[in-house]
Amino acid sequence: MPPAVQERDIQKLIFLLYRHYVDMAVLRLTSAILFASVLGLSHAQTSSGGNNTVLTTCQSIANAISSASSVFYPGSPNYVADISHWANSSTENAVCSVEPGTADDVGAILRILGSSRTSFGVKGGGHSPNPGFSSTKGVEISMARFSEVTYHESSQTVDIGPGLVWENVYAALEPHNVSVVGGRISGVGVSGFTLGGGLSYKANEHGLALDNVQAYELVFPNGTVATVTSADEDLWFGLRGGFNNFGIVTKFTLKTFPQTKIWGGTIAIPSSSLDAAAGAIASYQANVTDPKATINAQFLYASGEVILDLVVFYDAPTPPPGIFEDFLSIPGANASLVSTRTILELVQFEANAAPAEPNILLNASPVKSFTKPIIESVINETKFWGDRLTPESATIVANIVEVFLPSMFSHGPPSAYPPDRSITIAPINLYLGWTNSSATNTMHDALVQSAAQMKAVTIGDGQDVENAAIYTNYALGDAPLESLYGGNVQRLHEIKVKYDPDNVMGLTGGFKF
Ligand SMILES: Cc1cc2nc3c(=O)[nH]c(=O)nc-3n(C[C@H](O)[C@H](O)[C@H](O)COP(=O)(O)OP(=O)(O)OC[C@H]3O[C@@H](n4cnc5c(N)ncnc54)[C@H](O)[C@@H]3O)c2cc1C
Numbered sequence: 001m002p003p004a005v006q007e008r009d010i011q012k013l014i015f016l017l018y019r020h021y022v023d024m025a026v027l028r029l030t031s032a033i034l035f036a037s038v039l040g041l042s043h044a045q046t047s048s049g050g051n052n053t054v055l056t057t058c059q060s061i062a063n064a065i066s067s068a069s070s071v072f073y074p075g076s077p078n079y080v081a082d083i084s085h086w087a088n089s090s091t092e093n094a095v096c097s098v099e100p101g102t103a104d105d106v107g108a109i110l111r112i113l114g115s116s117r118t119s120f121g122v123k124g125g126g127h128s129p130n131p132g133f134s135s136t137k138g139v140e141i142s143m144a145r146f147s148e149v150t151y152h153e154s155s156q157t158v159d160i161g162p163g164l165v166w167e168n169v170y171a172a173l174e175p176h177n178v179s180v181v182g183g184r185i186s187g188v189g190v191s192g193f194t195l196g197g198g199l200s201y202k203a204n205e206h207g208l209a210l211d212n213v214q215a216y217e218l219v220f221p222n223g224t225v226a227t228v229t230s231a232d233e234d235l236w237f238g239l240r241g242g243f244n245n246f247g248i249v250t251k252f253t254l255k256t257f258p259q260t261k262i263w264g265g266t267i268a269i270p271s272s273s274l275d276a277a278a279g280a281i282a283s284y285q286a287n288v289t290d291p292k293a294t295i296n297a298q299f300l301y302a303s304g305e306v307i308l309d310l311v312v313f314y315d316a317p318t319p320p321p322g323i324f325e326d327f328l329s330i331p332g333a334n335a336s337l338v339s340t341r342t343i344l345e346l347v348q349f350e351a352n353a354a355p356a357e358p359n360i361l362l363n364a365s366p367v368k369s370f371t372k373p374i375i376e377s378v379i380n381e382t383k384f385w386g387d388r389l390t391p392e393s394a395t396i397v398a399n400i401v402e403v404f405l406p407s408m409f410s411h412g413p414p415s416a417y418p419p420d421r422s423i424t425i426a427p428i429n430l431y432l433g434w435t436n437s438s439a440t441n442t443m444h445d446a447l448v449q450s451a452a453q454m455k456a457v458t459i460g461d462g463q464d465v466e467n468a469a470i471y472t473n474y475a476l477g478d479a480p481l482e483s484l485y486g487g488n489v490q491r492l493h494e495i496k497v498k499y500d501p502d503n504v505m506g507l508t509g510g511f512k513f
């Protein structure tokens, strides 16, 4: 999804890498100071209570869990890994972290957190850019120890641990020549991606990731462990799009599909050819119906102008003629980074692609069909906000046009997300990264304004998207529930009350039913 890195960006990458090491050093220092304060060297907490109460909870957890699980405190490398997020802006300093190793231990932890009313976070891959969604100042639960991939050839399914990232899954399945509907960029977690929806290279063929779940192992907020399947009507509806509202998932069972090598990569298109590219993308959307094909057009602000990194994908070693030629013949298009490769190789290639700025936020604008005027407005928005936000320390100003087939939402029964499956709503994914933490409000406002502008242009283009749902996994943390779940909100609230009467999951962040 985010900007791909070309040779021209290599210097920036080296800089980011360097800064990453500096950041980690800062984090370690912060941790050391924090550790000292938790040990009681700071008197402030004794009377205020807050952190000491949490510390007591941490100790209760440590006493209750089996030897498969552990609690960590600031200063330990596990603690640092547990609280770390892809975007530093969504990392918070927890009082302690816990790495459960069994579903029963997750149950014991939830019971203690619930009865002590302690704030907590649940982290899968840690890729949410919304602060508080998988982070906390209380107890951070890292799912890292749930890291098994078990392929069942007879049922063509795979059990996946929620602590994994997609490249772990692709790597484990590759020897079997099968794959799943999973992530497009390395580092993204199985958990949040699948619980929120899951836009994949293979989505035109098989739907969202959540359409390919066969079962969840779920720890209810009261600590009881259960397996949830389509037989459990309400939970099945709620879990498909509902993130952490109903408990903590300790295993996903997904459908697998035969997998050959694929054809794909990034075509770099210069600023001077954007008009041709906009025409070719609109023509692709209007004409291409082959579900093995997908494109992802990443408009990036770079040195005062807009450039395009167009990710192309075909789910076979070679695409048939007639699909991608229009892109390859755009003047100045450089397709040297497109090749026949494994999905794992493509995902790892796109990885470099996602430099984690210290501060990141995403947003999305809903589109039914990408026409040339909509793409032109995306280009204009990229330029407009690039010019305006670069002086405010923005280092990534990108808008990503994710083209899917109108049938993409038709691959499953009703679910929390998307609230309307009659037509696919594809996202324009707005993406900002910046260095000055004081600029957060400016960036947030820009994302709101720019998405509103794109939506107005889409409506002006004759598309009825006034009430179309925003994709959960790209939405800003303060997005109203109705903007994501539409007419499903009331039912989701009722399901939540039924399965979490004590509102234990209200102690953790995210979109709350
Ligand atoms: C670089 C990048 C690329 C991306 N690419 C794509 C893409 O191609 N397609 C797409 O659809 N999205 C994409 N996304 C969005 C991504 O799907 C979401 O950020 C997703 O939520 C990340 O999952 P995670 O497990 O890493 O997140 P986390 O931050 O760990 O968790 C996200 C949410 O899920 C909850 N959660 C995590 N684990 C569990 C669990 N075991 N049980 C219950 N709740 C849990 C958390 O509490 C949190 O609220 C991308 C994001 C980034 C930053």
Ligand SMILES: *[C@@H]1O[C@H](CO)[C@@H](O)[C@H](O)[C@H]1NC(C)=O
Residues within 6 Å of the ligand: 006, 007, 008, 334, 335, 336, 337
């Ligand atoms: C095409 O891109 C590759 C990889 O980024 C680069 O090495 C090469 O110089 C580019 N070719 C042209 C003609 O720009």
Ligand SMILES: *[C@@H]1O[C@H](CO)[C@@H](O)[C@H](O)[C@H]1NC(C)=O
Residues within 6 Å of the ligand: 034, 044, 045, 048, 050, 051, 093, 094, 095, 137
């Ligand atoms: C509690 O700990 C957090 C860090 O985890 C710290 O920022 C905060 O100041 C502490 N609160 C009190 C009351 O000491």
Ligand SMILES: *[C@@H]1O[C@H](CO)[C@@H](O)[C@H](O)[C@H]1NC(C)=O
Residues within 6 Å of the ligand: 023, 026, 030, 088, 089, 091, 092, 093, 358, 359, 437
């Ligand atoms: C990263 O986040 C931490 C905790 O919120 C903060 O103290 C630190 O300044 C951030 N680092 C950078 C480089 O922004």
Ligand SMILES: *[C@@H]1O[C@H](CO)[C@@H](O)[C@H](O)[C@H]1NC(C)=O
Residues within 6 Å of the ligand: 175, 176, 177
């Ligand atoms: C996977 O495919 C490769 C190449 O086609 C083949 O050599 C190999 O035997 C296959 N492996 C399995 C487990 O089917």
Ligand SMILES: *[C@@H]1O[C@H](CO)[C@@H](O)[C@H](O)[C@H]1NC(C)=O
Residues within 6 Å of the ligand: 282, 283, 284, 286, 287
């Ligand atoms: C479909 O493709 C044809 C041939 O490439 C092109 O002439 C036509 O304009 C396209 N349709 C639309 C609606 O873009």
Ligand SMILES: *[C@@H]1O[C@H](CO)[C@@H](O)[C@H](O)[C@H]1NC(C)=O
Residues within 6 Å of the ligand: 377, 380, 381, 384, 450, 453
């Ligand atoms: C470009 O975007 C800005 C900001 O949204 C808007 O005010 C302006 O009208 C747009 N220009 C064109 C030509 O669409």
Ligand SMILES: *[C@@H]1O[C@H](CO)[C@@H](O)[C@H](O)[C@H]1NC(C)=O
Residues within 6 Å of the ligand: 393, 436, 437, 438, 439
């Ligand atoms: C960060 O932004 C604040 C508020 O706009 C400003 O006062 C400060 O100078 C900026 N810092 C840097 C390093 O640019």
Ligand SMILES: *[C@@H]1O[C@H](CO)[C@@H](O)[C@H](O)[C@H]1NC(C)=O
Residues within 6 Å of the ligand: 220, 222, 223, 224, 498, 499, 500
């Ligand atoms: C825990 O909650 C589940 C789901 O609501 C319920 O089926 C189960 O009976 C509860 N267990 C206990 C011990 O209350």
